[in-house]
Amino acid sequence: MNRREHVFDPGSGERSVTEALTPPNGSPVVVAIDIGGSWIKGALVGADARPTAGERVATPDASEAELVEAVAALTLGLADLAQRRGTPAVAVGISTAGVIDETSGTARRSANLRWRNTALARHLEERTGRRVTLLQDARAAAQAEAVLGAGRDADNFLMVILGTGVGGAVVSGGRPLLGSHGLAGEIGHLQLDPEGPLCGCGGRGCLEMVASGTALSRRYNDATGRLLPAEAVLELVIEGDPVATGLWSDAVSALAVALAAAVAVLDIELVIFGGGMAAAGQLLLDPLANELAARVVLAPPPRLTVAALGNDAGLLGAAAAALRSVGHDGLVRSWQS
Template structure:
């Protein structure tokens, strides 16, 4: 195992420099003039921001040989040196911990999964520490420092405090996870809601690059939503913005664990789908068997998935009506059933979206759990660069 990584701070701490760096990180390589245009700064201001980043090795500048023009002087492009630093991202689920080691550009170098024998904080912390040790030992001879650890957990998470206020799946309340994990691993730690972490990764490195307003809707054990409003991931005043899983779409519908009836999650969450199929068919399937029943043409099972699609479509329409995003990205492990409810999602969305909100670009982006851990690493990168890049 490598020794505990040394502390290192980002070489600049001005909002302008952070903006320049994140623009190059997510949209580069770019010529300086194009960076200036995209961030709305003067070329002189960009040059001032870029200089210390180049000196510290975070940015490099040179000719892109692949894009060299046939005629004329080739433009120098600024890009991030991904190998300059490493980060660890961890996603905690109900039964396992997924960890990834990424470079500064959030490219996964190593991914590891660790079974979780229990959900109490002590057991989870021990698992995070073990997984972190394994990832630190697999840096493959890189001399780049590991500069942060991001942890993604479902539920109500206060990122600023590093506290898990309430996680229904883990049955946690008021756990100071960032503080505890930092003491255990020796790394700077960022803790965030798992859907918001995934949204950060989509904003900087995925289907949301270049968009100022979009949403990520996740379908699986729960129904989550991450929001980017005016270029920032928005958690709202109380940290729970985007909870479309608890938007009521059927007041006479099934009881949700939150205490209300007819929430999107109470109809379309994995546990809700399995319960409804068991009630309708008398069988006791797991997720894989439930999918098989529906695909074999069992009408009762297909109806359950159809209702789930309608609920998801109405939830997405609520987001579109309230915020008017340019794009809604649907992701999560629940997309394994997308062929069974895609039509219902689309039809319900179009029916419930008001006016031009129906023109919102709704697309799917299936992502394995490794990508959720990558989202956690993205939050660690974000925290390292500076607080102005977070929300």
């Protein structure tokens, strides 16, 4: 359970530590944490926007207390390392899946994590003595893509995370939009079919019930009796399997309907896809572009692309938010150049 691994600079030894001891111009460093259903990842991030000293631990799923303790141990360990390197961390940024109240720093609930109205930011502030910023994971990824990734040249875009579920975030004027309940951009729970299957959110016929990796896998199993992961179903699409192709076509059409609605409301110029299923690449983007062109007529249809930052997006978004929380906005803007 408490397996701990170095993931960013494995086996780097003294040399990388020596390099990291001398950041450019003594610029600030933050602790960045990314909490997912399987792993909690952590790293130190400074002026060069490169995660260093990366570690990950398996995400505890037994209790809220264990989950909080695992996050706290990783955070304190990295803060301690930064201290020993002579560049104390100035703040902490945390990205997590779930329904998050970013204003109070509370992790309300999650389908895959043991959040129970957990006052995570306050708890970690007491233990680290640092400002702690908590972000919902799609918004963290969107923030990172806006500054460093595929959204660098777009003021207004939608980030769609196609993974186990379908998450989303809106970037408006270069910043992730929060909304009144922290749910702006949650396109996965847009209802497409009032008679459709019951969703984990309590609604029926949500986009997520057709277009997520879980849905693709479940629907293929319903149709054939074979339980395969979504990636394997996508392989079958490439091979021309008629059932898999039909289900993928359903997923793409559902996405097109939802995205056309988003375009009408938000007038966005770009949609960035992240999450495991974004690896489908052109298999996703080409048919979706065709369907969108037929549905979006008032303005040019948005450009479609896949996320540029991959697995580091959550950490970098958390780092950007942490730096901004203590006034280093200019440093984050400098990442853009």
